[in-house]
Amino acid sequence: MxxxxxxxxxxxxxxxxxxxxxxxxxxxxxxxxxxxxxxxxxxxxxxxxxxxxxxxxxxxxxxxxxxxxxxxxxxxxxxxxxxxxxxxxxxxxxxDIWAPEFIQRNLANLMAHPTAVCSTSRVAMVTLEGESHLSNGTFALEGDRVQRLQRFLWDPGEVSRFYGVFRAEPLKRSFPADIDVFGYDWIVMALNLLEGEHLELSEVLLTREDHSEDHYQRTLLRREPRRFYRWMPHWPMTQILRQRLPPEVWRAGRAGVMRRNLIQSLMYAKYRVPLVAPLVRGLAAVDRALSRTRGIRAA
Known part of the structure; x- marks a missing residue:
């Protein structure tokens, strides 16, 4: 052993x-x-x-x-x-539940690709009712750091890559002590992508619990007393990314970060004012179509 x-x-x-x-x-x-x-x-x-x-x-x-x-x-x-x-x-x-070969397969993938800092399998998200779908947050991110960050920040998805196998030292450098904000996991993954590439295995080797659509909005309402940060929950994350990302990376990725702010605001609006739900769904459909046109993976 x-x-x-x-x-x-x-x-x-x-x-x-x-x-x-x-x-x-x-x-x-x-x-x-x-x-x-x-x-x-x-x-x-x-x-x-x-x-x-x-x-x-x-x-x-x-x-x-x-x-x-x-x-x-x-x-x-x-x-x-x-x-x-x-x-x-x-x-x-x-x-969560891992297939027996989850670590072995991802570790071998990392060791075979010296420039990579993370490897994950595809991930099945399962609801309490037993419904299942694939996570949209494990796709490979390769190329130079500007390309990696631009693609990630446009649509991080469910960020299931957070539960991959990592090289430990680059990950430690990616997790500052002062980033305890809504979306801290997106910050950690963004900083880790400065360190190297993220890989994806095609097999589903991890099963995770899929929370209800308004889970994070309920959590936000419970933990955040300030009204502005309920409606703009990713604003503190935005400030941290702007400060910590290299200027050329921030310029390439800021449109994606602003998009995330808008999406979270709309999700909170749908939760607080159910009458706007049809409008939010319509805007989401337009966004997916535009993302496909841009050639960027959509949620």
């Missing part, structure tokens, strides 16, 4: 419940055996800690951190990343 590269898996969790058992079992069953599963419990109030303690006692590859204070979602994701001492890293959610 020690001849295989070590891959650190970071699992940030709060109130994972019984779902976390299936997730951990599928990670420990990976054909690539040399893994270290770092779980960070963010002040759970259910039986998550007890479940994770049991796994840590049974399998020496499992390490559990019990946070004394709530780190927030962004902080907890960054915490598990910074615990990595291996060359490769991946995040894992407590309600």
């Amino acid at each position: 020690t001849e295989e590269p070590l891959v650190t898996i970071g699992m940030p969790v709060r109130n994972g419940g019984q779902q976390i058992k299936v997730a951990i079992d599928s990670l420990l069953a990976q054909t690539h055996r040399n893994i270290r599963l770092v779980i960070s419990d963010n002040c759970s109030t259910d039986d998550t800690v007890a479940i994770c303690r049991e796994y840590a006692q049974r399998d020496s590859r499992v390490v559990l951190h019990e946070q004394a204070q709530n780190l927030g979602i962004c902080g907890n994701f960054r915490f598990v990343l910074m615990q990595s001492r291996s060359d490769y890293f991946m995040w894992a959610c407590h309600d």
Whole structure:
């Protein structure tokens, strides 16, 4: 086992419940055996800690951190990343399921392409009702950094690439400590694309829970007291990208960022004022048609 590269898996969790058992079992069953599963419990109030303690006692590859204070979602994701001492890293959610060869296949893909910093498979998004569709956020991003960022920022999709296998050090450089805003995962992926290419395997090797259409709007309403940032939730993300991206990259990608701001504002409007839903759907159809004309992958 020690001849295989070590891959650190970071699992940030709060109130994972019984779902976390299936997730951990599928990670420990990976054909690539040399893994270290770092779980960070963010002040759970259910039986998550007890479940994770049991796994840590049974399998020496499992390490559990019990946070004394709530780190927030962004902080907890960054915490598990910074615990990595291996060359490769991946995040894992407590309600996802991985095919046994997920790590092995993506790791081999990375090792075969030295200029790449991330490899992911295609991802199936499954609703609680059992309906399934492919994630639109795993497509390969190659070429120079301007090309990579322009394509990503135009339409990041569901950003399922966030759950691929990464080279650890470039990913750490891509996750500053001061980006705890709505859309922080898009910021991390944008900064990581400055480091190198993202690859995609054609097989579906990861299944993720698909949240309802208004899930993020409900979360935004619950966590954001300021009215302006409810209607413009990506404005803080926009400011961070403008500050941190090289000027030529920002100029190439800013139209896409503005598009994301408009889309999120319309999504929030549809949630708060259901009567505008037909208008929003019509604008979405026009946008998809224009995106196809531009030759850019549409949502």
